[in-house]
Amino acid sequence: MKKIKWLLTVCVMACVTVKAQDDSMKKIREEAAGKLKNTEKDTTGRLWKKGGAFGLTFNQGSLTNWAAGGDKLSLSMLATFAGFANYKKDRHNWDNNIDLAYGYVNTTSLGTRKSDDRIDFTSKYGYEIGKNWYLSGLFNLRTQFTEGYLYPTDSTKEFVSKFFAPAYIILSPGVDFKPNDEFSLFMSPITARWVVVMDDTLSAKGSYGVDTGKHVKSEFGAYVSATWNKEIMKNVTYKSKLELFSNYKHNPGNIDVFWTNLIALKVNKWISANISVDMIYDDDVRVFENKETGAMGPRLQIKQTIGVGLTAKF
Known part of the structure; x- marks a missing residue:
């Protein structure tokens, strides 16, 4: 027991x-x-989201005893970088984006020429005042890295641009409509824009609309900026940015247009193909000759590139 x-x-x-x-x-x-x-x-x-993509495209071609003719050797290189740093907390939203590009092409008949050159930085702060609507302020700087030339003939070149000649600076309060992370429409009826030409030779010619001998031209007008970044199908992304500016002080009906378009096709982790089309119309850029009348004036500027190369994202 x-x-x-x-x-x-x-x-x-x-x-x-x-x-x-x-x-x-x-x-x-x-x-x-x-x-x-x-x-x-x-x-x-987390409050900050950061990232970017670096691309490098290299093309080479050569001809030997080619009956159809052409350059014996051609080389081209294009480097691009797109980075962002975005902050979001409660009603506060702050987006920062930078786009850089630089390219060269070399052929036996034409020599070395620049094919692309771009510095584009945008910073935009917004305070949410309603669903998808933000009271915002925008700063934008657009210029280039090195000297640029026009080629009236194959054997002559004309100096037309360099770093901060020109540079376009925009400071704009307005409202921003952002229904999602893919699309943004910024609108402002009161925008200050400065055209900067920090080269004595170009300023003496009154290039890019500045007064002869002056380095800065101030403008006041209306500004609209629309951006769209979307994966339109698997491994295919479309990115577009359209900027419109009307100068109240001079010919407000002649609207300046800056429109960039990029389609990126991802092959694998490291290789991608890119198709880009840029269009610019600036009424103050009167360096193009009308062959019929001989008069100088503005024209729609178009740049198109296609390339396959290495891409690194981080």
Whole structure:
């Protein structure tokens, strides 16, 4: 009888010990799960989102005893970089984007010429005042890296641009409509724009609309900027940016247009193909000759490139 009581006591104590251990382990698991959940919440709710993509395209061609004719050797290189740093907290939204591009082409008949050259930086702050609507302020700077030339003939060239000659600076308060992360429409009826030509030779000619001998021209007008970045199908992304500016001070009906379009086709992690089309119309750029009348005036400027190369995203 005593042995039976002793065995029952041991069993009861063992059950109590196991139950206490189970309760203790359950509490530990719950605490660990809570910490993991908080960690995941902190990670996904970060205030800054940053990233970018670097691309390098290289093309080469050569002809030997080619009856149809052509350049014996042609080489081209294009480097691009697109980066962003965006901040969002409560009603505050701050987007920063930079687009850089630089390219050269070399042929045996024409020599070395620049094929692309772009610096484009935009910073936009917005405070949410309604669903998808933000009271915003925008800053934009657009210029280039190195000297640029026009080629009236194959053997002559004319110096027409360089770093900060020209540069376009925009400072604009307005409203921003952002229904999602893919599309943004910024509108402002009161925008200040400065055209900067920091080269004595070009300013002496009154290039890009500045007064002769002056380096800066100030303009005041209306400004609209629309951006769209969307994956239109699997591994195919379309990015577009359209800017319109009307100068209240001079010919407000002649609207300046700057429109960039890029289609990126992803082949694999490192290789992609890009198709880009840029269009510019600036009424103050009167360096193009009408062959029928001989008069100089503005023209729609179009640049188109196609390339396949290496892409690195981070």
